[in-house]
Amino acid sequence: DAGVIQSPRHEVTEMGQEVTLRCKPISGHNSLFWYRQTMMRGLELLIYFNNNVPIDDSGMPEDRFSAKMPNASFSTLKIQPSEPRDSAVYFCASSFRTGGIEQYFGPGTRLTVT
Amino acid sequence: SQQGEEDPQALSIQEGENATMNCSYKTSINNLQWYRQNSGRGLVHLILIRSNEREKHSGRLRVTLDTSKKSSSLLITASRAADTASYFCATDAGAQKLVFGQGTRLTINP
Numbered sequence: 730d731a732g733v734i735q736s737p738r739h740e741v742t743e744m745g746q747e748v749t750l751r752c753k754p755i756s757g758h759n760s761l762f763w764y765r766q767t768m769m770r771g772l773e774l775l776i777y778f779n780n781n782v783p784i785d786d787s788g789m790p791e792d793r794f795s796a797k798m799p800n801a802s803f804s805t806l807k808i809q810p811s812e813p814r815d816s817a818v819y820f821c822a823s824s825f826r827t828g829g830i831e832q833y834f835g836p837g838t839r840l841t842v843t
Numbered sequence: 844s845q846q847g848e849e850d851p852q853a854l855s856i857q858e859g860e861n862a863t864m865n866c867s868y869k870t871s872i873n874n875l876q877w878y879r880q881n882s883g884r885g886l887v888h889l890i891l892i893r894s895n896e897r898e899k900h901s902g903r904l905r906v907t908l909d910t911s912k913k914s915s916s917l918l919i920t921a922s923r924a925a926d927t928a929s930y931f932c933a934t935d936a937g938a939q940k941l942v943f944g945q946g947t948r949l950t951i952n953p
Contacts, residue, residue, distance in 0.1 A: 733885070762940070772886075772931065772943040785940060820885055831876060832941065834885030 731755075733835035735821050741841045747809040750838045753802055754823030762832060763796055763806050764820040772820075778804065811842045847875075847932040847944030855950040862919040864947040866932030867912075875908060876933045876941065877917050886931065889917075919949075927951045 734753040742748055754761050762777040776786040778798045786796070793812070798804040808815055818839050822832040850865045866875070874893045878886040892899045892908045892915065899906045905918040919926055929948045933941040 771945045774940055774942070777940055822885075831888035831891060832886075834887070836885050 733821055733823055733833055735819075735835035735838050737838060738836060739839045739841075741843065742811055743843055744812055745810045746842075747807065748811045748815075748840060748842075750806040750819050750821075750840070752804045752806070752821030752835060754804070754821070755833055756802065758823035758825055758833070759801065760824045761798060761804050762822040762824075763804070764822065765817045766820060766837070767817045775806070808840075811840075813842045816840055816842050847934050847942065849930070849932060849944045849947045851947060852945070853948045853950070855952060856922060858922060858924055858951050858953050860922055862922050862926070862949055862951075864917045864930050864949070866915045866917070866944055868915075868932075868934045868944075869913065870934075870936050872910075872934045872936050874935045875906075875915050876935070877904075877906060877915075878931045878933060878943075880929045880931065880946070882928070889930075922951045924951050924953055 736751045760779050763775040764772050765775055766772045775788045776796045777784055781798045794808055796806045818837045820834050820837045822834045824830055824832045847866045847868045856862055872894055874891055876891045877889045879889055880886045890901045890904055890906050892906050894910055903920045908915045927950050929946040931943050931946045933943045935941055
């Protein structure tokens with residue numbers, strides 16, 4: 730199994746540009762999570778899906794952030810427009826179901842907004 | 844806000860020594876998990892302990908859970924250079940999501 734796949738691994742963009750991060754969960758997993766990690770705030774849960782349906786997006790910082798999961802094998806996190814304070818490492822994780830079991834993390838996307 | 848708080852924030856020990864990290868949390872939980880993160884990588888699950896368990900072992904790892912004190916500890920015995928990483932506790936409070944602490948940065952000196 731290839732594990733959780735994220736792309737791109739690194740993204741450098743200018744303030745105001747649209748950024749799209751992509752995630753392919755482990756085959757057979759039906760729960761998907763998007764996290765953001767910074768030195769100041771640690772690891773924050775942004776949104777999670779169960780069976781492709783968004784369950785809790787209370788962690789999404791503001792309307793500039795949106796996430797979709799059009800099918801069981803693909804999800805995107807979009808930031809439009811991006812701002813320097815969005816600079817962080819964004820992780821995608823998947824699991825067999827929500828709650829109570831281990832999550833499998835991707836390698837992350839390091840986003841730098843200048 | 845973070846549910847789990849790890850202590851210490853950073854720990855540096857000599858190879859071969861044991862490393863102990865602690866985690867405190869605020870609300871009742873269903874289970875508690877520990878994860879490791881190597882520099883520049885994603886988190887990797889290490890061990891899960893349920894609320895009705897007090898101790899669990901996995902190789903050189905030993906986890907304890909004290910629900911009365913709302914705390915857990917992770918012990919790594921006979922540490923190796925490869926154990927250098929950040930370690931996070933994560934709590935499952937029944938809301939179908941994990942809440943991670945800020946982590947302990949462990950450095951094993953050769």
